[in-house]
Amino acid sequence: DGGITQSPKYLFRKEGQNVTLSCEQNLNHDAMYWYRQDPGQGLRLIYYSQIVNDFQKGDIAEGYSVSREKKESFPLTVTSAQKNPTAFYLCASRPGQGEADTQYFGPGTRLTVL
Amino acid sequence: GQNIDQPTEMTATEGAIVQINCTYQTSGFNGLFWYQQHAGEAPTFLSYNVLDGLEEKGRFSSFLSRSKGYSYLLLKELQMKDSASYLCAVMDSNYQLIWGAGTKLIIKP
Numbered sequence: 001d002g003g004i005t006q007s008p009k010y011l012f013r014k015e016g017q018n019v020t021l022s023c024e025q026n027l028n029h030d031a032m033y034w035y036r037q038d039p040g041q042g043l044r045l046i047y048y049s050q051i052v053n054d055f056q057k058g059d060i061a062e063g064y065s066v067s068r069e070k071k072e073s074f075p076l077t078v079t080s081a082q083k084n085p086t087a088f089y090l091c092a093s094r095p096g097q098g099e100a101d102t103q104y105f106g107p108g109t110r111l112t113v114l
Numbered sequence: 115g116q117n118i119d120q121p122t123e124m125t126a127t128e129g130a131i132v133q134i135n136c137t138y139q140t141s142g143f144n145g146l147f148w149y150q151q152h153a154g155e156a157p158t159f160l161s162y163n164v165l166d167g168l169e170e171k172g173r174f175s176s177f178l179s180r181s182k183g184y185s186y187l188l189l190k191e192l193q194m195k196d197s198a199s200y201l202c203a204v205m206d207s208n209y210q211l212i213w214g215a216g217t218k219l220i221i222k223p
Binding site: 040041042043044045048088090100102103104105106107108110 | 156215
């Protein structure tokens, strides 16, 4: 089955710890995205990548880091520098670059900082 | 700045029709998307409009007026499973999606 997987679905972390959220897709999509969703707010873009070995900051990149070593994978690290990391994190991918294609989402990871 | 506005919450009755509005101001326009999101789940694609007019897809229709910066999503024959948040998003000149905060739709029997 083709799709986007994120793991884990729920993640708990202590303050001061870094944590990495996984995102894998087998759709052969070029572009991948990380969003954060907080209650009552729209999706906010953290980082995006349009091609392997290249990525750009979104609107709220501070305290986060990413890598894109393979086309299929776009992991997100939430560092201890992120002041308010508790949120629902969504990974998405899109077929083309510079085209108005639909974004497809993974199931999301809910991160709670204790 | 870029801005997407939609109502925070709406209530409708099972079997009825509801219209969810979205107004936008963005730097460039490469289409408008509607997504459905059930609580705790990921958004799923509903519709895409890039030209003015109405796009119909079963019980759901979406309308766009680019000159007015306005779209609506029309849901007919409402079912309890339609209770969800509906997200409006505009693709800007850089092909990035700008998201509204979503409209929570509550369906009552």
